[in-house]
Amino acid sequence: MRIAIDAMSGDLGSAPVVEACRHFANEHKDATLVVVGKQEELESLKDLENVEIVDARDVVKMTDSVMSVRRKKESSLVKALMMARNDEVDGVVSCGSTGAYYTAAMLFVKRIEGVSKSCLMATLPTFNGQGTCLLDVGANAENTAEQLGDFAIMGSLYCKNVRDIGNPKVALLNIGAEPHKGDEMHQEAYKLLNEMKETGKVNFVGNIEGRDILKGDADVIVTDGFSGNIALKSTEGAALIVMKAVKEGLMSSTRGKIGALIAKPAIYSVKDKFDYKTVGGALMMGFDHALVKAHGASDAQAFESAMALTYKMVENHVVDQLREGLKA
Amino acid sequence: MRIAIDAMSGDLGSAPVVEACRHFANEHKDATLVVVGKQEELESLKDLENVEIVDARDVVKMTDSVMSVRRKKESSLVKALMMARNDEVDGVVSCGSTGAYYTAAMLFVKRIEGVSKSCLMATLPTFNGQGTCLLDVGANAENTAEQLGDFAIMGSLYCKNVRDIGNPKVALLNIGAEPHKGDEMHQEAYKLLNEMKETGKVNFVGNIEGRDILKGDADVIVTDGFSGNIALKSTEGAALIVMKAVKEGLMSSTRGKIGALIAKPAIYSVKDKFDYKTVGGALMMGFDHALVKAHGASDAQAFESAMALTYKMVENHVVDQLREGLKA
The missing domain is CATH 3.40.718.10 (Isopropylmalate Dehydrogenase)
Known part of the structure; x- marks a missing residue:
């Protein structure tokens, strides 16, 4: 090789x-x-x-x-x-x-x-330590339902062959749990992914909302490049800002500083868990x-x-x- | 009243x-x-x-x-x-x-x-303590550039009259800083907001990316309901998950527990800062x-x-x- x-x-x-x-x-x-x-x-x-x-x-x-x-x-x-x-x-x-x-x-x-379309895939660190593959995260400003179907196949095969997940769970990023949620494209994508589930192509588990991305319940999350970019950067930004606030909060008082010194290993383990640098970067799919x-x-x-x-x-x-x- | x-x-x-x-x-x-x-x-x-x-x-x-x-x-x-x-x-x-x-x-x-369209507005807690108004956060699955223009006016007037901000900074949520970023609607919205800036209607400061939402540089962030919902829930979810991970990290060792006990007030102050419950909820605009x-x-x-x-x-x-x- x-x-x-x-x-x-x-x-x-x-x-x-x-x-x-x-x-x-x-x-x-x-x-x-x-x-x-x-x-x-x-x-x-x-x-x-x-x-x-x-x-x-x-x-x-x-x-x-x-x-x-x-x-x-x-x-x-x-x-x-x-x-x-x-x-x-x-x-x-x-x-x-x-x-x-x-x-x-x-x-x-x-x-x-x-x-139908190439895209960018990022693997996000999750609370349960499994990680989740999000695609597209911004290669395209718009996508069709059919393209999201291809993303689902690519994400699944990646998880099977690289992350060693037998039957990867695929979710659609949407603004609610029900099938009718979202704009026309996302409703269509839901239908298509459901059909792909019935023919055994992907293990579609339904819609996922922004707040559940980092929980780690889905192995693959498919989305259009616009929403995916917003989701990736919003979670990344929020994680970094909260960690920064924890640090500043601790450093703002003597008592906090002492506690931080003692709890340092524990705090660092969280920092590492959500450090986007450790995940190995994005993939051009x-x-x-x-x-x-x-x-x-x-x-x-x-x-x-x-x-x-x-x-x-x-x-x-x-x-x-x-x-x-x-x-x- | x-x-x-x-x-x-x-x-x-x-x-x-x-x-x-x-x-x-x-x-x-x-x-x-x-x-x-x-x-x-x-x-x-x-x-x-x-x-x-x-x-x-x-x-x-x-x-x-x-x-x-x-x-x-x-x-x-x-x-x-x-x-x-x-x-x-x-x-x-x-x-x-x-x-x-x-x-x-x-x-x-x-x-x-x-x-042109009613919408939902949320005020997000930010690192600098100022907060930022995000609209639409999910009332609409799709929006036009014109509607985003109305959101900019509504958000600005709200900030002036309720949050006492003299000349509120309005940003457009997008997938990059440059004016040509995003799909057609977002490119149009950028142009429209720029025109509104020139006529003194709103203080448009340009595009903002997901990772900068919680920094607090913008007082108002306008977006279509789909992206806004994803952004709101992604930041909220990430903030909660990181706080949860900090807590679990501290509680997983005796040393962490002792440190946490001492640093409790500092940690609580961060929790309060990013607690979405303290912000007073969403507004129907x-x-x-x-x-x-x-x-x-x-x-x-x-x-x-x-x-x-x-x-x-x-x-x-x-x-x-x-x-x-x-x-x-």
């Missing part, structure tokens, strides 16, 4: 990526890492047998417009994706800007035959290669978890599974 | 409502409370000069379908709203089901002339009376804060302000 690594596009530069690559390459001798970036920054990987270095002189910066990928052909991100386009690698990992990454994937990487996006501010550990995810997707032939699943 | 109080529709029965009414009536001699409910449960209010009791034998239960308000004419909720319809009161407070309350308002209470919804599980204090909100709306002629503002 060969995985292309974009070493340059993250907030923290190449250092954490290099560290992650060194560790991962030593642990996974059956995988070849094709590390793309400024070669002078990748020197320390040269001695590793299963690492190839590809020089790339340009970088797509976080502040660049997403369309910059059109002209930045010599960037590490575009070069890594071009290797997927040319079937030189099985998967790509980057911690670059989500928008630029997705745009470049749309421009340069083929879609799976039969998929519907493409004929495994395209994984690590968090922009990934440290070595976070980047390595994104690499492990890619490895598992390739090892378990997730793209082939999706191709089969979307055929019928 | 006369305010109708639905005493029966909350999760906790009439007791907290009666307690709230007694206290409020004593504090606000210039207001007459018309308390609607089973008269045998309202006995203790009889001695108060500025309380009138209206017997209602039926109750709209939380589990009733929203359309039950059509036939439950003898319910406390419908009777209270009929008094608004007949101009016998200036405002109504209920802690009944939001769906039933809004449906009954649509059926029985007049809309303000010129308003666009009707020609002040219609306030207290939280379903309101205790006496929460119910009284909803009454205080109604009082302030009536005292400051908010409905008249809205009528004027929506004219131009």
Whole structure:
């Protein structure tokens, strides 16, 4: 298996990526890492047998417009994706800007035959520790019911093959529990998902409301890109703000500070539980290669978890599974 | 001023409502409370000069379908709203089901002339303690750009007259900061709000993303009912789940328990800050009376804060302000 690594596009530069690559390459001798970036920054990987270095002189910066990928052909991100386009690698990992990454994937990487729309999938940490896959989280500003049906298939197959969930529960994000809730598209999507349940295609469990996303009752939550983006960022924002308020609350009095000092391990465990950085990033779904996006501010550990995810997707032939699943 | 109080529709029965009414009536001699409910449960209010009791034998239960308000004419909720319809009161407070309350308002209470759509507005607690008004949070499954323009006017006037904010900042909930973000409707809404800014109608500050809702940078956030409902429930759900996780994290070890005991006041202050019960509930906007919804599980204090909100709306002629503002 060969995985292309974009070493340059993250907030923290190449250092954490290099560290992650060194560790991962030593642990996974059956995988070849094709590390793309400024070669002078990748020197320390040269001695590793299963690492190839590809020089790339340009970088797509976080502040660049997403369309910059059109002209930045010599960037590490575009070069890594071009290797997927040319079937030189099985998967790509980057911690670059989500928008630029997705745009470049749309421009340069083929879609799976039969998929009505590609999308972005995020795995959210949940209270029960299981996590839940939410898609689309913002690749599309609008979606059709049929597209949500495809998202349900893709999310289910991902859960089966990567998260080892036998019969993943699929829910539709909506503004109420009853089938008639939501606008016309969501009512249609409910019907379609119900039909797909009856034919055994997906294990549809009904509508889910925003307040239940983080409970972890559903393994997959399908939604249009607009609502999904709002839901993802609202939960993420609220979780971060409440944690920040807890911290400030504790630090605002001596008594709080003492209590915090004692309770530190317990408080940190919660912080880790809902830390979006630990989840391994978003996935570009519907493409004929495994395209994984690590968090922009990934440290070595976070980047390595994104690499492990890619490895598992390739090892378990997730793209082939999706191709089969979307055929019928 | 006369305010109708639905005493029966909350999760906790009439007791907290009666307690709230007694206290409020004593504090606000210039207001007459018309308390609607089973008269045998309202006995203790009889001695108060500025309380009138209206017997209602039926109750709209939380589990009733929203359309039950059509036939439950003898319910406390419908009777209270009929008094608004007949101009016998200036405002109504209920802690009944939001769906039933809004449906009954649509059926029985007049809309303000010129308003394109009524909606539900919630005030969310924010990190900076200011709070932010989000509308629509789910009365409509779809909205037009024009309707979002009306929401901006209504939210602004509410902030000016009730929250005492001189020049309220209005943001559009969207999936990115740039003007071209979102589907066609949101792009149109951006343009319209920008025009309204140029003519001095609203202080539009641009798009806001889900993750920034609770920061408190905007005083008013306008959105379609579908996205608004997802945003409201996602933030509320995430805040509650993180607080629950903090609690469980602390309680899972002796060390955590000791720390929690010491830090209790600090932790409680955060819980209160993000407790949706303390905010006073949602408002039905666009009707020609002040219609306030207290939280379903309101205790006496929460119910009284909803009454205080109604009082302030009536005292400051908010409905008249809205009528004027929506004219131009």
